[in-house]
Amino acid sequence: MILAQGASLHLISEAQYHTPVLLDDVIEKHQITHAVLPPVLLPHLAPEKWRSVSTLIVAGEAITPKVAVQWVQGRKFFNGYGPTETTVCVTIGQLTGEKVTIGKPLYNTVIRILDAKGNLAPIGAAGELCVGGIQLARGLSQCP
Numbered sequence: 786m787i788l789a790q791g792a793s794l795h796l797i798s799e800a801q802y803h804t805p806v807l808l809d810d811v812i813e814k815h816q817i818t819h820a821v822l823p824p825v826l827l828p829h830l831a832p833e834k835w836r837s838v839s840t841l842i843v844a845g846e847a848i849t850p851k852v853a854v855q856w857v858q859g860r861k862f863f864n865g866y867g868p869t870e871t872t873v874c875v876t877i878g879q880l881t882g883e884k885v886t887i888g889k890p891l892y893n894t895v896i897r898i899l900d901a902k903g904n905l906a907p908i909g910a911a912g913e914l915c916v917g918g919i920q921l922a923r924g925l926s927q928c929p
Contacts, residue, residue: 792818802826809834824848824864827856844874850883857882864888872920894918 795815801807809831812820816837823845832855835841841856844865856862857880865874866887876896878888890896895917898906906912 805829805831812838824852827852832856842877848880848885850885853880853885854883868914868916870922871916871918875916875918875920890918894920 795811795817797808797811801811805826808826811817813834818837819840819842820835820838821842821844824843825846827843827848835856836859838860840861840863842863842865844867848864853862853864862880863877864880864885864887866876867874874891875894876887876890878886880886897915897917898910898912899915900906900910900912
């Protein structure tokens with residue numbers, strides 16, 4: 786889809802991934818407009834070098850409200866969530882400030898919050914996140 790729209794795909798090297806200054810330079814030099822990365826990198830990067838990035842997606846671990854606030858200005862900023870048993874993300878939500886959520890389920894994904902007895906938890910109650918859909922790994926509990 787990226788290439789069909791006339792854009793280009795930039796893959797970074799392992800050295801660039803592990804060296805924030807190098808990653809900042811790649812973003813600035815190539816005027817990257819969309820980026821996907823784990824939120825652990827954000828505190829080590831220079832937001833002023835990322836002005837060209839109009840859409841930023843973080844996934845792979847939790848993002849703190851403090852970090853989200855530093856990166857939300859001037860761009861669309863999304864938080865993706867997905868446990869190991871699924872293929873990458875099962876939910877995504879747009880971040881607009883200090884409130885960090887995992888968002889809403891992606892297409893073909895069902896999300897339920899269950900109580901300790903496995904029943905649907907009331908809205909707003911704490912519970913266990915149960916994920917269903919075609920992206921769920923086979924061989925898990927009650928999955929053929």
